[in-house]
Amino acid sequence: MFNAYEFFNRINGVNPEARLDAGQPDIPVREDIIEETIESLRRGETGYTSTEGMAELRERIAEIEGVSADEVIVGPGAKILIAAEIAAAKRVAVISPHWNAYSLISRQFGKEVNVIKTSLEDGWTPRVEEIDAELLILNYPNNPTGRVLAESELRSILEAAEERGIKVLSDEVYAELSFKQFTPARELYDNVVTVKSFSKLYSMTGFRLGYAISERDEIRRIQRFIESTVTCVPPFIQRAGLKALELREELSKEVREVYRRRVRMALKILRGLDFLEPEGGFYIFLRVPMDSVIFAERLLSRGVAVFPGVAFGDYPNFIRISLSGRGLERGLRVIREELECALESRATEGWEGSSRGVSAEGLR
Template sequence: MFNVYEFFNRINEVKPESRLDVGQPDIPVRVEIIEETVESLRRGETGYTNTGGIRELREKIAEVEGVSADKVIIAPGAKILIAAEIVSARRVAVVSPHWNAYSLIAHQFGKEVEVIRTTIEEKWTPGVEDIKADLLIINYPNNPTGRVLSAKELRGILEAAEEKGVKVLSDEVYAELSFTRFTPARELCENVVTVKSFSKLYSMTGFRLGYAIGERDEIRRIQRFIESTVTCVPPFVQKAGIKALELREELSRDIRRVYLERARMASKVLGGFDFVEPEGAFYIFLRTPQDGMAFAERLLSKGVAVFPGIAFGDYPNFIRISLSGRGLERGLRIIREELECALESRATEGWEGSSRGVSAEGSR
């Protein structure tokens, strides 16, 4: 299995001018959040806290999300919460293309992984009628495709899962960065655990702060997993989270606008090539005229870093472009130039050669 983290480490060694690879927001953390973190440290708030999170933060999240505080749990990042769900499953289903951490975590715990194949021709729309897993992971707005399901599409998936008694884990870390109407999965089905993060909207990746929303019994089960692994989130990080939520409305409006403008600009620069225009998040999943890994290497030699499609499943003829890194306009221009060059060199084969490898396997 391709390890995106190893490739990421290699990119760091090369130090390319345009970093369009990782989902690391380039928008600085708001100064108010930094100041609150520092003040919390100065107040000596550096010890252990409740394993489920401090009451003030859980209540603030509950207010924002429209749930009760006892249906919320805080954790050091969204990934440990995803792991808490995977560890209790027998077989995990993922909609591909997908963030490969889902598969990495599942394999780490010795879980079977069932892949739900989607294609660009069907606009990355999944069908789950034949699912055999007991945990289904969905991620919308989607990493890497930027797809956002309509309420009707989402309801169809959730109803199919409910009929089979399949629990749904909805990874909604990009929910506030949707450019179209976004429907939280929990509004359509009770058998849903929602996972969210402070990393994307608030740019707080290094703070490692996430939360889950679920029924009370589910939250207690997740809390036992947190207790046996990472214990708790530092109090000064949680205080930063409270301040971030106070700025949520303003940031949601402003940051969403920034990424929407970038998505439109990127779609214009890359117009004529094969991708679904982003409906949310900050990625473009682009089909390439040659093997995606080779194309990613080709771009890296030109000072542009992207991730190959195989980082997100069995998509050998794709690359993922992040719209949240430095050197974006330069990188997009070079990507277009290299796409045109690759097409010219394969003129005798035509575009058909690039589409033969489009299938989804099953592995953000």
């Protein structure tokens, strides 16, 4: 089985010129956030804090999200909050292609996983009749496809979940980076746990800071999970989060526009190839005419790092391109060159690219 983390470590060892592999934003953390972190440390805020998070931070999150503070819990990254939900479920459903941590965590806890596979041909649209689980994980804007569900599509899924008594975990870490209207799942369904992170919009990946929103009893259950595992988030990290939220409106516009421009550039360079135009986030899930691990190795030999599609489910003929790393333009041009070369050598085998979804009109 392909291990994305081992492949990532190998990429780090090679240190290629173009890093289009990880979801690691290359936009620097704002200096205001760094300064607030340092000042918090100087004030001696280095001890334990309450498990649910500092009241000031939870109240600010609650104000932004339109909920009460006791419906918010802060955690050391979004992953531990996702793990808390998976640990409590007997059977988990994930819509694929998907972030592989969902499957890794599920296997770690010995959970049965129902993978709902989607396809490029169907616009990465999930079939609601295939949902069979106690916990359904949604991730939109989606990693790796960039798909954002329309409200009608989301409503259909949530209605199916309600009929079957399924709890929904909505991983919305890319929500502020949506290029179209984004509808939070909790606005349409009560039995939802929403998870967000400071990693993508604020580039605070190494700070390990996230939060969950749900009804009070669910938040208390997550709190018990954190108490028994990671205890709390360091206070200086939470102070950094508070400062980040002060910049939220400004950064949402600036950072989203940065990724819009990068998507436009990618659409221009990759025009005519087979992928869905990203509707949010900073990834492109591109079909390639050969085994994706072999193709990724081929790119790596030319100094370009991407992730093979098998890191996101049963997609051996796709690669994920991250638009958040260094050497983006050169990397995209090398990808096109290598793909065209592969297409020429495989022309007799009947694979054909298409121009599905590559118009840049929707981003102007």
